[in-house]
Amino acid sequence: MEKQKTIRVTNLSARYDEEVILEDISLDVYKGEILVILGGSGCGKSTLLKHMVGLSEPFAGQVYIDDVDITSCNDQDFRSTLRKIGVLFQGSALFGSMTISENVALPITEYSTLSKDSINNLVRMKLCMVDLAGYEHYLPSELSGGMKKRAGLARALALNPKILFLDEPTAGLDPVMSAEIDELIVKLNKSIGTTIVIVTHELDSIFSVAQRVIMLDKQTKGIIAQGDPKYLKEHSQNRVVRQFFNRSAKSE
Amino acid sequence: MSGFYEISEKDKGELVVHFNGRMDIESSTSILDELHSMIAQKSPALLAVNLENVTYFDDFGALVLIELKNAMTTRDSGFKIIGTQGRTKDLLSLVDFDAFEKCLLAERKRSENIIVSLGAETLTQVSNLRFLVSFVGSVFLSFLHVFRHPKSLRVNDTIACMEKTGVNALPIVGMTSFLLGLVIAFMSSLQLQQFGANIYVASLVAVAMVSELGPIMTAIVVAGRSGSAFAAEIGTMKISEEIDALVAMGFNPTLFIVVPKIIASVIVVPMLTLFADLFAVAGGLVVGVFLLDLTANAYISQTLKALTLFEVCWGMLKSVVFALLIVWIGCLRGFQTRGGADAVGNSATSAVVSSIFLIILFDSIFAVVRSFW
Numbered sequence: 001m002e003k004q005k006t007i008r009v010t011n012l013s014a015r016y017d018e019e020v021i022l023e024d025i026s027l028d029v030y031k032g033e034i035l036v037i038l039g040g041s042g043c044g045k046s047t048l049l050k051h052m053v054g055l056s057e058p059f060a061g062q063v064y065i066d067d068v069d070i071t072s073c074n075d076q077d078f079r080s081t082l083r084k085i086g087v088l089f090q091g092s093a094l095f096g097s098m099t100i101s102e103n104v105a106l107p108i109t110e111y112s113t114l115s116k117d118s119i120n121n122l123v124r125m126k127l128c129m130v131d132l133a134g135y136e137h138y139l140p141s142e143l144s145g146g147m148k149k150r151a152g153l154a155r156a157l158a159l160n161p162k163i164l165f166l167d168e169p170t171a172g173l174d175p176v177m178s179a180e181i182d183e184l185i186v187k188l189n190k191s192i193g194t195t196i197v198i199v200t201h202e203l204d205s206i207f208s209v210a211q212r213v214i215m216l217d218k219q220t221k222g223i224i225a226q227g228d229p230k231y232l233k234e235h236s237q238n239r240v241v242r243q244f245f246n247r248s249a250k251s252e
Numbered sequence: 253m254s255g256f257y258e259i260s261e262k263d264k265g266e267l268v269v270h271f272n273g274r275m276d277i278e279s280s281t282s283i284l285d286e287l288h289s290m291i292a293q294k295s296p297a298l299l300a301v302n303l304e305n306v307t308y309f310d311d312f313g314a315l316v317l318i319e320l321k322n323a324m325t326t327r328d329s330g331f332k333i334i335g336t337q338g339r340t341k342d343l344l345s346l347v348d349f350d351a352f353e354k355c356l357l358a359e360r361k362r363s364e365n366i367i368v369s370l371g372a373e374t375l376t377q378v379s380n381l382r383f384l385v386s387f388v389g390s391v392f393l394s395f396l397h398v399f400r401h402p403k404s405l406r407v408n409d410t411i412a413c414m415e416k417t418g419v420n421a422l423p424i425v426g427m428t429s430f431l432l433g434l435v436i437a438f439m440s441s442l443q444l445q446q447f448g449a450n451i452y453v454a455s456l457v458a459v460a461m462v463s464e465l466g467p468i469m470t471a472i473v474v475a476g477r478s479g480s481a482f483a484a485e486i487g488t489m490k491i492s493e494e495i496d497a498l499v500a501m502g503f504n505p506t507l508f509i510v511v512p513k514i515i516a517s518v519i520v521v522p523m524l525t526l527f528a529d530l531f532a533v534a535g536g537l538v539v540g541v542f543l544l545d546l547t548a549n550a551y552i553s554q555t556l557k558a559l560t561l562f563e564v565c566w567g568m569l570k571s572v573v574f575a576l577l578i579v580w581i582g583c584l585r586g587f588q589t590r591g592g593a594d595a596v597g598n599s600a601t602s603a604v605v606s607s608i609f610l611i612i613l614f615d616s617i618f619a620v621v622r623s624f625w
Contacts, residue, residue: 096592113281122315128355129311141491141591159277160310192310 004031006163006195007052012061014047021047023221025061027214029163034189034196036206036229039216040244045199046090048216049167052197053087054078065163083111086161090168092152094140100127100151101136107158126154129184131177146173153181157188164188166198170205182208203247215241256283259290265297268334272305275313283316291323299324304335314352380588387506387584391514394507410512417478417513418520422527425473429528432465433457433535441544450544454551455558457536458529462559462567466528468615471574474521475607479582482513483603486586487596495587510583514576521575522568529567570618574611581607 007029014022021044029035037045050056052063054070062069065081073081094103104123108114114122127133130150140148153169169185170178182205188194200206206213206229213232215225217240225232225241233245243249256279257271269287273279291299301317303309317333324331398405440456486509489495498505533555540546585603589595 097594112277114284118280118284118315118319121318122311124355125311125315125352128352133355139591141595160312192308 003033005029006031006066007197008062008064009048009052010062010064012048012051012063013059014044014051014056015059020221022051022216025216025222027223027226029195029197032189032193032195034185034198034209034211036198036200036210036213037216038199038201038206038213038244040201040218043216043218044221045201045216046167049165049197049199053085053165054082083159084162086156086159086164088149088152088156088164088166088169090171092140092148094148094151094155096140099137099139100132100143100154103140103151104155104158107155111159126157127151129157130154131180146177149173150177150181153184160192161194163195163197166196166200168200168202169198170200170202175204178202178205179208185209201244203245215244257287265294266300267294267296267298268300268302270302270305270335272307274308275306275316276308276310277312280312280316284319287316287320288323291320291327295327296329298330298332301331301333302335303333303340304337306340309340311352318353383588384584387587388580390504390506391510391580394504394511395514397504397507398511404507405515406508406512410516413512413516414520416481417474417517418524421474421477421524424477425470425524425528426531428469428473429461429466429531430535432469433461433532434539435535436460436465436532437536437539438543441539445544450540450546451550451554453540453544454536454546454554458533458555458558459563461532462529463563464615466525466532467567467571467574468611470521470525470528470571471578471611472608474517474524474575475578475582475604475611478517479578479603479607480600482579482582483585483589483599484596486583487589487599490587490589491592491595505587510579513583514579517575517579518572521578522571525567525571529564566618566622570615573614573618577610577614578607581610 005028009025009027012022012025013020025048037048039045047056051058052065054063058071062071064070066084068077068081070078070081094100095106098106101120101123104126105119108119108122112119124133124136127136130153132147132150132154135143135147135151140151143151149169149172153166156164156166166185170181173181185196185198186209189196196209198205198209210229213226213229214223215232216222217224224238225236229245232241236242236245256273256275257269260268260270262268271283275283299320301320306313321331437453437457441450441453444450444452444456486495489509495505498508536555537548537551540551541548582603585599585606589599
């Protein structure tokens with residue numbers, strides 16, 4: 001049986017004004033997999049993610065989520081598609097005027113009819129998952145960078161979305177915390193079958209969570225490798241790919 | 253009853269709830285609502301939950317179980333989960349039920365004692381006051397530094413700030429003053445015409461604008477345009493750690509950011525005031541010539557007769573003080589910003605409100621000083 005495609009990106013090109021960021025990219029994300037998009041700084045990882053979520057309009061090409069073309073569909077379809085996804089932004093994007101628990105509760109109050117007490121319990125459970133129990137009443141500005149990241153993750157998880165987009169979920173976290181977040185990601189994927197797309201360049205995380213990786217490159221503005229990270233590390237024909245996975249400098 | 257579960261009753265008040273299908277965000281609300289009222293109605297001695305036929309279970313499902321358990325334990329009744337073999341076991345083991353329960357117990361609450369919050373508020377006010385004083389001091393020291401080392405002044409920033417605060421504000425200042433002059437002339441002419449004293453409209457517009465309204469109107473426009481901008485700019489720099497970066501690189505933030513703004517404003521605000529005066533006189537002139545049958549010559553000579561050099565200088569002096577107030581409050585509020593995006597908004601608002609209040613307060617002080625001159 002052929003694997004079901006949750007997201008299809010076809011011939012996507014992205015530009016900021018005149019500057020070409022991505023050129024003619026096509027990729028598929030299968031249902032229930034953990035896909036890691038990786039590449040050096042400035043290769044367009046976050047740009048690709050923004051296009052997959054529908055936050056930026058592509059210069060050319062389409063993005064399909066569950067066979068809905070989010071680049072051209074009507075507003076209603078777009079909204080119902082957004083309902084299926086959760087996004088963790090690079091800078092966490094927590095609302096500064098709300099406490100952590102209000103931030104996490106926001107999507108739950110909007111999209112469910114649970115009672116206030118139940119929502120409070122649920123928020124606490126979510127915060128517990130990311131090890132932030134006890135910080136409900138803190139404002140984002142009172143938390144450290146890593147804690148904000150985890151609170152952002154809790155908010156992205158609030159509705160148990162079918163597809164989860166994570167922009168550098170473990171950047172700025174200590175190694176123990178990173179490992180815990182990686183574990184949480186794998187657990188979510190296994191237990192409720194969440195399809196997860198991660199943008200990162202943390203090698204440890206890549207090897208522990210990725211089922212498949214897609215590597216972007218700044219020079220070619222496209223995908224230069226995809227597949228199993230462990231295989232790519234050893235057997236890739238491309239020098240840039242091997243350098244990335246083996247953490248070696250360019251001059252080598 | 254929603255089709256998410258079935259209830260069977262055993263002997264001795266024991267109820268068994270057989271869940272089936274998905275226990276997720278869609279189903280949990282109705283399950284909770286219905287089961288809570290069911291428990292209240294029947295008050296069973298033991299509630300058993302059968303998860304055998306559950307196909308999907310996430311933390312919304314865990315929430316249902318935890319809430320049911322709590323509802324039963326508060327009634328001193330029993331609760332148990334059955335049918336957790338096979339596939340359900342996998343689902344449950346991945347949603348860490350026990351950890352969630354522990355988590356719910358471990359709620360920490362912040363104390364909301366009145367005395368504590370009163371004390372905390374007092375301490376904040378005191379530290380704000382201290383900051384206010386030390387800010388004035390640091391501006392003063394920075395100026396001393398600039399006088400001793402003129403090269404440390406950021407000339408380009410100063411010029412850019414002059415353009416933003418002065419040149420770009422000219423259209424709006426000119427427009428408002430012109431209209432104000434028009435209105436003053438028109439309103440006063442209604443009274444003065446009765447006495448045949450049309451020519452004194454010119455004196456009235458000139459004196460009112462040059463010594464009072466010109467400086468105030470200009471200052472209010474600048475406070476709204478630039479005072480808020482200073483607060484928002486510095487506030488954003490503060491929350492995004494740019495100020496910290498300046499300090500870490502060995503710059504004095506006051507010297508770097510505040511001094512150029514003060515110099516620029518002190519130069520351009522009096523100039524704007526001068527323009528405001530001119531535009532207001534022009535507004536009055538339009539009314540004088542077109543409605544009151546005065547000649548332009550007569551109007552202008554009466555205007556010049558009414559004004560003294562002292563009057564003009566007094567107005568300029570005022571606008572220099574107003575400029576200082578605007579920059580001081582704007583930058584102070586910026587540096588006091590703490591928190592996130594809403595804090596920047598509050599700083600900008602507070603900067604405008606405080607500076608308008610201070611402008612009017614100081615204008616009153618000037619009026620009192622002048623009357624005892």
